[in-house]
Amino acid sequence: MTERRRVLLVAEAVSLAHVARPVVLASALAGDHEVTVASAPVFDLCFRGTGLARESLESIPAATFLQRLAAGAPLYTKAELERYVDEDVALLRRLRPDVVIGDFRLSLSVSARVAGIPYFALCNAHWSPWALHDRFPLPDISLTRVLGPRLAEPLFRLGQPIAFRLHAGPLNAMRRKFGLSTFPDVRYAYTDGDRTLYADTPALVPVRPECPAHHHYIGPIVWSPAMALPAWWTALPDGPLAYVTLGSTGRVDLLPELFRALEDCGVNAMTATAGRSDVASPGPHCFVADYLPGLEAAARSDFVICNGGSATVYQALSQGRPVIGVCSNMDQFLTMARVVDAGAGIALRAGTAGYEDLAEAIRRISGSTGAAFRDAARAVQADFLRHDAGEGIRRQIATL
Template sequence: MSGFLFAVPPLVGHINPTVGVAARLAARGYRVAWACPDPGLVRRLAGARAVVYPCAGIAGVERPPGLRGPEALKFLWERYLVPLADAMAPGVRAAVEEYRPDVVVADQQAFAGALVAERLGLRWATSATTSAEFTDVYEGMPKVAAWLGARLDELRGRIGDPAGGADPRFSPHLVLAFSTPELVGSTARTGEHIHYVGPSIADRPAAADFPWAWLDPGRSKVLVTLGTANADAGGRFLAECVTAVRERADRVQGVLVDPGGTLAERGDDKDVLILPSVPQLPLLERVDAVICHAGHNTVCEALWHGVPLVVAPIRDDQPVVAAQVVDAGAGLRVRFGRVTSARLGEALDTLLNDPAHRTAAARIRTAFRTAGGATAAASHLAGLAAGEA
């Protein structure tokens, strides 16, 4: 049976979408494996039996919390994405040579997967876990686009096929975009090989210790999260969120995710629950609004449940995703670095009291669920392995 090798960075938001796709492929009898610098993380998300080939990674990259805009993008590429590709490449090649997949599924930010596959003449697909690259994000910034292209050309010279010409962010064979045009917008990149499959939602290990009985059925619930990679930047923002929720405690409860332990927890608090992690998917079935950093996974999982958002983008693709949420009518945007509890409360009140945003979120939920998700992605990959692309 055909085999697939998922090349992924050691980031939860980039591994999670592949988990559901891999499960669907395995259920159909296909061989599935991963190449990742953190095999333990893959097995935690995909299951202890997941076949994972280790790759070298990079460590100790600490980004200044205040870095924004083009400087943040440059830092991301120079200090993380390009070094990660160089580090992963030998391990990805070794995995390909040992596992012998028919298709390499390369995360859009794990350039090594695409370039190694290109060098070895293998068919490869792009796993696009953020939709930021599917819009004209660099329109009006030709120097930035040229700079990024030069970095990719240099990478190709080191680990890819020097004669190749494909952008490693966009496979010429198959691109799986885990979103839909209803969120990305009317200018979304299109092509016969680009498929908007919507979010890949898969079961995750249960969190039996979450205090479900704490949730008050008589009050609206709001989830506040900044994802898994922003613990260093969120102390002030989370504190403002706590204040905004407490000022509405007669009608609102808040669940705040604080992995960095920046806030003091109160065990008897009936208004704000502060935890280092939460079972996000089952919790989203019970909340009425989400306040977040506009991370693509969090946004898509909220909208999968029809929950509107207050988005406060910090860096990277988050401003683009935040703009998509606002343009789609499914949420409101605030400034991460300057927002006050008063402004957060005002935005939260609007989401909870004005049905327009919830109606827009419900429209995107319908589009997401119609797109097919992990099942559709698995079918496209199976077709590529069979030579249909």
């Protein structure tokens, strides 16, 4: 018989994905354990129909997070992390969970240790210091926008190790304050935990053999909102179909050019704006909603166009659909790098992608070369089917 545990999952609500993943895991654990999810009161769509117990916890505004990402600046200040630690510790001492699981709640690296609670860090393996592929792509930061990718690339290569150390600075200051060791760079901050749980598969995002034994793959965490289908769902025209969503962090200003490229390539589109754009349908080939059930939309489509983040990319691949990732931040480029390696998608740079780039990618993935992308996506789908993140997290809890 499974021993019933008190499990607290903490979501850093700066993007939909960081809330959705803890909700999926909490739902998998809820039948056997006493489960609570703590997050800021945004992205409530993730909780719809779950009945999960909730606690409110501060997060910086998503807009602030995105501005810092775009500037290539550290994502948190020391003052913000100090507030986070105080709030975390108060919550941990009040609830006294047997374990706390955090999704990008970097302050738990300090607060869980202060409160004496075992801490599981949920992350993607491409951030692991032991990732097999350890070359970091140039993101769309201020340097890239000013100089252009060709000139920015060599400067980024020179500055990246220093930048990674600087990004760890605010958390290191907090750790020193509490007598904890510091991190050599931000990868260690992102993956620090008493256990580190990779929401990937080792085939798609491998790590080196010397990766520590407390790092574990639990498998892709795939979430889709519980919601009614739009009225136009049964009225989609015949022909190739793309599911388009740029999520909570993508360049929604690219949607008009994307719609034009899809129309010119003879591809119909169903689009979820995540409530971030009031763009109207440009014609009978394109259907728009704030949100769509992503798994059903991906399954119905021939391919998916997204911001390259793992949430939608893994939705698409779980249904055997190839992906065009229109990427801005480092995390998106890293996710798509592995998808491109697998042959299951195409990565574009959002900062420079125009009509011609979008149209060429659409022609490649839907035209005569599309079969190779589809075959590769189905191979990744088969790999995903060998993993169950819900079962993976249950196993980790059982060994406490």
